[in-house]
Structure formats: C-alpha cells, structure tokens
Amino acid sequence: MSRVTVKRKVLKENDRIAGELRTGFRSRNVLTLNLISSPGSGKTSLLEQSLRRFPQGMRTAVLTGDIETDNDAKRLAPFGFPVKQITTGGACHLDARMVERGLTTLGTQDIDVLFIENVGNLVCPASFDLGEACKIVVLSVTEGEDKPLKYPATFVRADLVILNKIDLLPYVSFDISQARENAKRIHPGIDILEVSCTTGQGIDEWVRWVQKRLEMIRKADAR
Amino acid sequence: MSRVTVKRKVLKENDRIAGELRTGFRSRNVLTLNLISSPGSGKTSLLEQSLRRFPQGMRTAVLTGDIETDNDAKRLAPFGFPVKQITTGGACHLDARMVERGLTTLGTQDIDVLFIENVGNLVCPASFDLGEACKIVVLSVTEGEDKPLKYPATFVRADLVILNKIDLLPYVSFDISQARENAKRIHPGIDILEVSCTTGQGIDEWVRWVQKRLEMIRKADAR
Numbered sequence: 001m002s003r004v005t006v007k008r009k010v011l012k013e014n015d016r017i018a019g020e021l022r023t024g025f026r027s028r029n030v031l032t033l034n035l036i037s038s039p040g041s042g043k044t045s046l047l048e049q050s051l052r053r054f055p056q057g058m059r060t061a062v063l064t065g066d067i068e069t070d071n072d073a074k075r076l077a078p079f080g081f082p083v084k085q086i087t088t089g090g091a092c093h094l095d096a097r098m099v100e101r102g103l104t105t106l107g108t109q110d111i112d113v114l115f116i117e118n119v120g121n122l123v124c125p126a127s128f129d130l131g132e133a134c135k136i137v138v139l140s141v142t143e144g145e146d147k148p149l150k151y152p153a154t155f156v157r158a159d160l161v162i163l164n165k166i167d168l169l170p171y172v173s174f175d176i177s178q179a180r181e182n183a184k185r186i187h188p189g190i191d192i193l194e195v196s197c198t199t200g201q202g203i204d205e206w207v208r209w210v211q212k213r214l215e216m217i218r219k220a221d222a223r
Numbered sequence: 224m225s226r227v228t229v230k231r232k233v234l235k236e237n238d239r240i241a242g243e244l245r246t247g248f249r250s251r252n253v254l255t256l257n258l259i260s261s262p263g264s265g266k267t268s269l270l271e272q273s274l275r276r277f278p279q280g281m282r283t284a285v286l287t288g289d290i291e292t293d294n295d296a297k298r299l300a301p302f303g304f305p306v307k308q309i310t311t312g313g314a315c316h317l318d319a320r321m322v323e324r325g326l327t328t329l330g331t332q333d334i335d336v337l338f339i340e341n342v343g344n345l346v347c348p349a350s351f352d353l354g355e356a357c358k359i360v361v362l363s364v365t366e367g368e369d370k371p372l373k374y375p376a377t378f379v380r381a382d383l384v385i386l387n388k389i390d391l392l393p394y395v396s397f398d399i400s401q402a403r404e405n406a407k408r409i410h411p412g413i414d415i416l417e418v419s420c421t422t423g424q425g426i427d428e429w430v431r432w433v434q435k436r437l438e439m440i441r442k443a444d445a446r
Binding site: 002003006010038039040041066067068069071090092119120121122123124140142143144146147149150151152153165167168171172173 | 225226229232233261262263264289290291292294313315342343344345346347363365366367369370372373374375376388390391394395421
C-alpha cells in the first residue's frame, strides 16, 4: 500500500469518527469550536479570557491538545470549567479518535460550548475533522501578514480568523489591512476579529461571535 | 501495510537520500544548516540579516521551503546570493528528496554555507534529516518560554536555539532565563543565542557561530 493510499485510509476513518461526533454534538446542541494556530499564537490565552468573560449560564468545557506536557490544562483548570488534556505523544495534530476518547472522561452532558484547542501547528491539524461546527484560526500579529497565503489549507477551512496580540502592533511591522485582504483572498466568507488577550481589547466581540454561533445551531435545530 | 510501517519506510528512504546528501556536502566542505521554527518566528528575517552581514568571501546559498508562495525567495533574492524556493504543495516539511531536487538547479559548487529554511512548523520538520550538519531552531519571544517542553523532539535534535525578537521583551511576558532553562533541560548541550533581526542585536554573535562551525567542519576534514 502506498503512502498516499494509507493517508487516504487514515483520513477516511477519521472522517467516519468525526461524523459520529458531529451527530452527537448536534443532538445535544453543543457548539464545538476547533482552535488552530502556530505554537504560541495565544490559543490558551484566548481560552483564559473566554472562560473569564463568558456570561453566567454559558456552560463551557475544554479539550486541549499538546504533544507533551499538561501545562495548558493546568492554566485553564482554575476557571472551574471541565478541562481535559490530550497528550498526543508525538502526533502533530489532534484526530477524531483522540477527541472521542477525551470525551469519555469529559462528557458533553450539560455543555453549551466545547472548545478543542489543537496542537500548535498551522499545517497538519487542518486536515483532520474533529466533528466541530467551526474551525477557528488564531494568527498573532508577530507572525506576519503573509500567513494566509502560505498556509491556505488552514484558512480556507476556517470560519473565523482571530488576529491576536494587537497590543503589539506599534512594535512590529504587521500590515493589518493586508492581513485581512490576504485572509479574504483565500476565503472570501471568513470572519475576522482583532483581539488582544493581554489588554482584553476585542474579547467582548469574540464572546458575542460565540453566542451568535450558539444561537444559530439552536435555531437550526428547532426548525 | 499499517500506517506506522509506511511511515517507517518513508523515513528510512529519506535517511538514505539524506546520507548521500551529507556525504556530498562533506566532500565539498559545505556547511549545511537546517532552520526550523513555527510560522513567523523570523527565519527569513534572520537570513536577510545573515546575507547582509556575512563577511566578504563567505559564499552562501539558500534553499527556502514553503507550502505555497515564493515570497521568501523574493525577499532573499536582492542580496545577490543563489536562492531557490521549494514549494511543497501541501507537505508540512521539507524532505531529503526535495533538497536533492532543489540542488540540481542551485548547485553546491563554490558554496561555503548552505541554509535550508524549512516549512514553518515546529513539529514535523524535525523527523526528516536533510543531510545537514546542524539543525537550528528559531524561537521568538512572543511564543512563550514553554515551547522547548512542548516540542521536545525538535529541541533535542537542534545544536542551537536562536531566541529571536528580543526587542519585543519589554512588551511580552516572556521569561528568558526560564526559556534557556527549558531548552537546556531538553538538550543540555544546546547552544543559545539571543537575537533581534529588527535592531540587529546579537547578529554578530550569530555570524561568528556560523564561522566557527565552518572552521570545525574544515578542520575535521583536514585530519
């Protein structure tokens, strides 16, 4: 069996499990968001801000993936929401099977929003469906405005790009309108939010984006 | 054939080609350096600084890898050194075969230092030997000091970590001594340099590091 055939088979099996996960999330009205970014773009910081600011009554849980360490789960635990670390032990992305296993201990009973924080990698995670409602790509302004053009497969599959660390804009040469244009060139329908997890700027808008998505899946379900 | 068997076979074939490349580089006294980092950590900026500052007479060439676009080759072309873009078309890393093909047009005649700028990805490139003398990992201070612990396979294989963007230290919460400690914990023998490609700080030391490595391979060859 060739390398391509094996990869196709792996992705097909992944899609099957992801399909089952998606059906389960939908039947329980859980909004599942798959966060993808380079290492250190601020996924965990965004979750810290989110868990702090989400309105009372919005029940949230987190599956957080890393190759090694449970640092992120430790950072997120103090907020009192269910958090489960998935350590991939070498794999450069989460796959649907890992999410399925993570959910056996985390559960999705009484959850409104499930965040899946993927392994820090702007390439490989985009190929693996996790049964999520949306992929969200976090791009920090220190990384350069050309990233949508260099990593198109990730941006074309995402519903939202969060331009993070905008508090650093005065100190880096990042052309934010060019970044927006590049993201729209790859995916014209993509939403774009500008955020700083350090100052809190833009976080309210992000929380509203999540709430709106939650309403959308509930309305779709009520039809 | 299972996924693991195929991966093993792919890596074995890669190692074979990388071995041939290494023999070729050694026989021609070419110092080959494989630069690995997250997207946007500053590999291309480091090369811009290097090509600008390398002493007269140090003959340099660059193979630069990206999934899409030839932006990096365009950025590096004005320095007048041979530059060849490798577009992987989806693959998340360079492999030895791509380097071999890149060299057929670039050539290694009359070259002292060959830089290979890998695809922006802190995970997968570490598994693929490119026949280089050293792997160098670039970590920007905006990414967080925990990265050596989260991506150990990359740091354990690198001879040098370049802590880049140190001009941003006043604006981010990055503990540089903790970053050094984490890198040394994963790989006690690793060299560490602090650099800013924006201000030029630390670039002279980096140039000396490269010159020293070049002398080392030449002395080893003369024995």
